[in-house]
Amino acid sequence: MPAALPDPNLLLIDDEPANIALLQAIFQRAGYRRVKGFTDPAEALAVAAVSAPDLVLLDLNMPRIDGYEVTRRLRETQPPGSFLPILILTADISSRSRQRALAGGATDFLTKPFDNTEVLQRCRNFLETRALHMALQDQNARLEEIVRRRTHDLEQTLAELRATQAMQVEQERMRALGEMSDGIADDFNNQLTAMLGYSDLLLLNDAQMLSNKILTRRYLENIRTAAQESSAIVGRLKKFCRPRATGDVFLPLNLSKLVQESATLTQPRWRGQARAGGATITVRLDLQSAPDVLGNAAELREVVANLVFNAVDAMPEGGTITLRTRRTDSGRVCLEVADTGIGMSQETRRRCLEPFFTTKHEAGKGLGLSMVYGVVKRHDGELNIHTAPGDGATISICLPAVEPVAIASAPEGATPRSRRSLRVLLVEDDPAVREAVSEYLRCDSHEVSTAVTGREGLEKFVEGNFDLVVTDLALEELNGEGLATAIREHDAAVPIILVTGYTDLVPREGRFNAVLHKPLVPGELWRAIAQVTAEGATLSEPQLVVL
């Protein structure tokens, strides 16, 4: 059944009223109800602008506005892609005029005098074409809407998938941390046993014990050693679980040192867990000296941990894991984790980097290697896998090396002390640390003023007259970096020492004369003060003294 417009709107434009009357009669007799005739083209154009005609019958030769101009103006108002039939009413016109009319947008011609049947049949055909065109446009719009909605749904699903993936990666991190925490808690308890035990011994029978200076000193030394070991454990743990929210902190780092730390961190898994399952796993370190790479230490530690976990899983009967670092001829630094385990089939090798691909069923999420790959790519690195079934696997990661940065280290030997008494501003929010560091400073014969927040620190600095500032990094209101920047605006020369627990976040250049890591001991602080206040010491040389 042919498509039809329900009640088509017809426009007749001819300066000859007799022609209009004739055409109106033809159409009305054929049942068309909306047929409007105009002898004035301007009036017709005004009506067309508001009543959207479905078909226009148009004379060419008219005074003032001719048929060509009417065609042009009608076409101008039509939305792109629409189809409005414009039929030109002609007596016998030249082929040049016809071409001009067609080029200007006319659809066809009706020759005067009119043949009633031909007029009706032609118009019916064009109205049908218009109806089909409109139906097609309508369908296209509906299809576009469906595509738009589907795309929106897909985008939403993709965003949800990404969020789930990020969550899974985070959970994976926490799981790895959980696996390590048992071993770490054990190490911690051992150190706490020593500290509590020796201090109890000293306190229980204090008069007697404290008079034995040799024994007291030995006990105190044992407590100190245990505290130092605890601080090393905290350091390792903090390095592992520092959240990623701090953004991309890429600093020069020594890959061999990082591998060594990771080997220690993952020890509970390859030593404890493997042994509990009756297998023995040996970890061999083959670490060459190589230039630093620019990277995020926490992320790279996770990379090594994941590769080691995979190697452990691949050796249920035990075996050897080799952690190797080397420098390549192309100036890159490579890290390799090789195992003597079951290796991978071709299919596994091909798919192992895909997120959620695992051959471990419930025991694996399939996220380890995809996370590794993501981190390596972010570091501008390359990942290669050499493996064959039954022949172990070697995963190598190559990162671009950086030129070594000149970092002055503190001289070894006796702790130097300051030669003069300084007025020191100490900014630290933790009361215990504030008290301890104040005491360290007083023992080095300095005068100490303290502030709790960065803002208070700045106010005191502006009011006072200080020779040295010692500040924490994580402070309320204004952090250590902001404080140092503000202080530098008042006094470009005053030495500023930063004391921080965030080892990976220390700025590389700029505002600090020295950076000291928590837990801080008196000797380190005194040494740093002596260095930064020594004659000739400036901010730019050395820029950073890492003790």
Ligand SMILES: Nc1ncnc2c1ncn2[C@@H]1O[C@H](COP(=O)(O)OP(=O)(O)OP(=O)(O)O)[C@@H](O)[C@H]1O
């Ligand atoms: N060293 C390896 N030896 C043999 N197969 C490996 C090794 N490393 C990875 N694979 C294979 O690649 C797959 C994907 O590893 P991936 O680390 O991404 O996930 P997973 O270890 O299965 O799970 P998850 O790491 O999330 O706990 C593993 O299931 C395993 O089949």
Ligand SMILES: [Mg+2]
């Ligand atoms: Mg894994």
